[in-house]
Amino acid sequence: MRRRSFIGAMASAALLHSVTPALAQGDPLPSWNDGPNKQSIVDFVIRATTPGSRDWVPVPGRIATFDNDGTLWTEQPMYVQTVFAADRVRATVARHPEWRTTEPFRSILADDRAQLALMGEKGLLEIIAATHSGRTTEEFRRTVLDWLAAARHPRFKRPYADLVYQPMLELLAYLRANQFKTFIVSGGSIDFMRAWTERTYGIPPEQVVGSSGVTKYVMQAPGQPVLMKEAKVEFVDDFAGKAEGINRFIGRRPYFAFGNSDGDQQMLEWTAAGDGLRCMGLVHHTDAVREYAYDRDSPIGRLDKAWDEAVRRNWMVVDMKSDWKVIYPFELR
């Protein structure tokens, strides 16, 4: 939370002591430990949604955006999409013998994980575009769902969709209960995410913003059009692209934005630059025992410049180890 003056803090404390619908129903964030971060979130939601509050936000403007990899689910030891892309290369190399000697396909086929880990999301998108050209959007969707059902995380031995963060699921639900529309704004492939975000996060396809490849309308037979995926990257929704993607897909500025890496810095800056009260946060991965610990030197999910800016501007930095009672939903069972 930013722009919190002494007077603002007092006003907010007063609001918190009145019984509001948001709190009357019990703790909306049970997997969050009490502390300044949880308090900041609740404080923001109450101030944004209490009629008469100076910071009240009309319902249609209640837009909240979340990064996906490392913010809503685990992105280590490799982006889930990297694993998917590598599996797709292996599955389709017979039709593309040239990949055996061409980078980055060669590294993938050699299972060179160090090399794969270093590959940015743009490189990934190129591989996904290449491995899926000539297929339709619906074939791609089925491929993603089949893969997700079968694949297991190398450390947790569970489906990747199990490795979503319980505290973030609660945060999404809390915002939605307060009439925020929740969006994903991710560097990952929009088509990859849309296959499963509704089921996993309650976020429908039309509220997923991501990187995309060119898709062409093709009439296969009379009355039988398809959308065919081409081997060409169209839009990279990362770094400055996240602010641009928010403008393109959503068309208005979020009041609430959460990320975990330098790729999210511009989304948070764009959110912060709006009028009135806004809430910006970063997940800091500090828990090597329950999840992973990484920040400035990590090739995946590097948190360096965005962290410095968050500290300087008093944005929330969630310490996974101390702020979260529970990491994954399966811990609750």
Next chain:
Amino acid sequence: MRRRSFIGAMASAALLHSVTPALAQGDPLPSWNDGPNKQSIVDFVIRATTPGSRDWVPVPGRIATFDNDGTLWTEQPMYVQTVFAADRVRATVARHPEWRTTEPFRSILADDRAQLALMGEKGLLEIIAATHSGRTTEEFRRTVLDWLAAARHPRFKRPYADLVYQPMLELLAYLRANQFKTFIVSGGSIDFMRAWTERTYGIPPEQVVGSSGVTKYVMQAPGQPVLMKEAKVEFVDDFAGKAEGINRFIGRRPYFAFGNSDGDQQMLEWTAAGDGLRCMGLVHHTDAVREYAYDRDSPIGRLDKAWDEAVRRNWMVVDMKSDWKVIYPFELR
């Protein structure tokens, strides 16, 4: 409506005779004359929303898409955006003296309306991109709103936002009351439309799909980012682009789609190609007295191939003159 078999028609008649929430509240489409088109719409909505109906659509899948120019508001004698673009050229030519001798700017400055009318939406977008490069998204939005407040339609002498179709406003409201999410999918500029669609149609910016120019994130000063519009067309949301735009922005297939011209044909084809019951419609402009009459030979809003396909496939073709009791909301006052 398509795929209406005899048995389907019987089942539908049975459904219509049971009292459902959609009809119990009175006529949801009072500005539509009774007839097969109104009946098709009501029939579709009842079948799609009645629990137990074979054609029931789960709420999250209830996506309805509408073209804008000529479908939701008047597009004659020139696309509203053409008038806007021409006014912007005149307003900014002092900074661009080269426009006086370069097409299409020369024609615009000479007020060559025949030439302007012939300009497609892509040409328009190029002009809009050119006249707005170096301005921010927020400056552009203010320019649009100021212009709309001042401009008057040459025949009706009213603000353009008065020239929306009352029957289509009722249709939007009826679909929303039945938990359809209504989207605009238009060849027009997404930024132009988003400035006013929420107020005029109740369609929020994040449910507007349109053509776009490149927009770049620029940090003007520390903590002061802007999104700057560049002089480059990025995406043309027309013809096949409408199906591609639906995929890109919405990520799932509509169950209901309405247009009025050949530029909408692929949106309707894409909608029709989905499983189960879908509803596709075209507005046919047949009323030269109350609005305009045009179809196959019109340079603006040409309705030719899409009309043939609609007739062949039994999609709705709304006859404005006989289907609509009222054209504009101001007729009701």
